[in-house]
Amino acid sequence: MAENKFANLDFSLSLFDAMQKDNLSYIYRGIFNQQITDSILALTETNLQNEEQSSKMKKRVYAIMVEGLQNVTRHQNEKKIIDNDNLGLFVIKRTEERYYITTGNSTEKTSIPIISKLIKKINSLDKDELKVYYKQVLNEGKLSNKGGAGLGLIDMARKSGNKLSYRFIDIDDINTYFYLHTIPSLTNDENEFNKIAKESLDNIVEIHNTLNIEDIRLIYNGMLNQESLMGLLHTIEGHMSDIPDMKNKMFYIVLEMLQNIVKHGNNPTNHEGGNPGIFFISQKNGEYLLNTGNYISIDKVDDLKEKLKCVNKLSDTELQDYYASSLMDFKINDDKKTGLGIIDLRIKSTNKLSYYFKPINKKYQFFALQIKL
Amino acid sequence: MDILKIVKTSDTPNVTLDSNNNIFEFSYRSLPENAIDFYNPILDWIEEYSKNPNPETIVNFKLEYFNTASAKQIAKVLLQLFEISKNAKVKINWHYDKNDSDMLASGQRYSKLINLDFEFIEE
Numbered sequence: 001m002a003e004n005k006f007a008n009l010d011f012s013l014s015l016f017d018a019m020q021k022d023n024l025s026y027i028y029r030g031i032f033n034q035q036i037t038d039s040i041l042a043l044t045e046t047n048l049q050n051e052e053q054s055s056k057m058k059k060r061v062y063a064i065m066v067e068g069l070q071n072v073t074r075h076q077n078e079k080k081i082i083d084n085d086n087l088g089l090f091v092i093k094r095t096e097e098r099y100y101i102t103t104g105n106s107t108e109k110t111s112i113p114i115i116s117k118l119i120k121k122i123n124s125l126d127k128d129e130l131k132v133y134y135k136q137v138l139n140e141g142k143l144s145n146k147g148g149a150g151l152g153l154i155d156m157a158r159k160s161g162n163k164l165s166y167r168f169i170d171i172d173d174i175n176t177y178f179y180l181h182t183i184p185s186l187t188n189d190e191n192e193f194n195k196i197a198k199e200s201l202d203n204i205v206e207i208h209n210t211l212n213i214e215d216i217r218l219i220y221n222g223m224l225n226q227e228s229l230m231g232l233l234h235t236i237e238g239h240m241s242d243i244p245d246m247k248n249k250m251f252y253i254v255l256e257m258l259q260n261i262v263k264h265g266n267n268p269t270n271h272e273g274g275n276p277g278i279f280f281i282s283q284k285n286g287e288y289l290l291n292t293g294n295y296i297s298i299d300k301v302d303d304l305k306e307k308l309k310c311v312n313k314l315s316d317t318e319l320q321d322y323y324a325s326s327l328m329d330f331k332i333n334d335d336k337k338t339g340l341g342i343i344d345l346r347i348k349s350t351n352k353l354s355y356y357f358k359p360i361n362k363k364y365q366f367f368a369l370q371i372k373l
Numbered sequence: 374m375d376i377l378k379i380v381k382t383s384d385t386p387n388v389t390l391d392s393n394n395n396i397f398e399f400s401y402r403s404l405p406e407n408a409i410d411f412y413n414p415i416l417d418w419i420e421e422y423s424k425n426p427n428p429e430t431i432v433n434f435k436l437e438y439f440n441t442a443s444a445k446q447i448a449k450v451l452l453q454l455f456e457i458s459k460n461a462k463v464k465i466n467w468h469y470d471k472n473d474s475d476m477l478a479s480g481q482r483y484s485k486l487i488n489l490d491f492e493f494i495e496e
Binding site: 333340 | 440
């Protein structure tokens, strides 16, 4: 059991449950800029590459993402004040069966009838009619004063090959939060689609609520490999660009946390491309909480526990000595066994490490690590 | 001696080891999963260079980030340079971003552990 209080442990474990069900989920809640958009696209592309999916499907997912990210960025830029309630949202989720792509942004309630009318119109059209409608809107050019938000929606509907799902949730008297939910290329009958769309959107609204309460900014649940961790680091740099001193520290810590999973994690699934893991960042009272979770094989658990207990006990001077002696120990020439990762995390965070082990089966445990900054 | 020039990737640094022009530099980032593989040719080059080093060798470390796997390999590089310093002049210029106290601390740690002339340069 952890010596330190593990904040959001319930949330971490519920994410872990989700991790066992979904192949991938990525959630970003925050300010959207070019670097963040690029990194989200790159990260998802990496994951898409490793999947057995038709390239047509991958292209569609990608196109919907691009359009959705542009929509969120556009709406964000219209706002004067960005606070906790109206941060933009991007979610991609992948199960065995399908992809779900969701974007969210706040907007004034006065735009509800306009957006609803537009989506209802789009949803009433078949494939060919959509094509005609797209051209018509393109020619008219001035459906909306937001530089083509209408076109974006039509395009998303065309790419998805399905109806668009949406929802408005009131924020206050003036503002509402708009969710746009796309499930590309589902060939099932309409009744089943409606049910799936409703349930999955319910789920996202619920998660979003938790994200707002806990002020969680980013969640990644999927395969971790060198490429995907580089993508996550890129997102963090974009997210933290306003706070340069924190940015460096966070970069180092996330790098070591994720590389630990790549090197020492295990993969009990039959999916290839790294080790499954979760990573999320939350903010509380000006502090950042960095969290990872991954599978670890039983035979490594005792050593890891011992190491964690040890670094949490040591004083600053002792930690420096421990780091130095491991650094200069060249007996074992193996990148996986430098023995530095955990010590480095403890030194750089300047806080004790919180952790949690949960038995899964005879071979694996789930290991959650939390670092406060 | 041949010049060793490695061009950066998203997770490995620019490396220039050029004894003819007396330029020795590591820049950008060093975050590879397999740090040993990446640093082996560098260690081999320095090993060869140590047989007939220039009278003065100034090595510039201008790294933005490095991971712990690289930390160990950088320690090896510095130990090789220490060997050279027994017969020739060697100086380490350790550059760090003014917002990055961890990078300064890493350099200071090396300077305590390895007896080389270090200069710390804030960028």
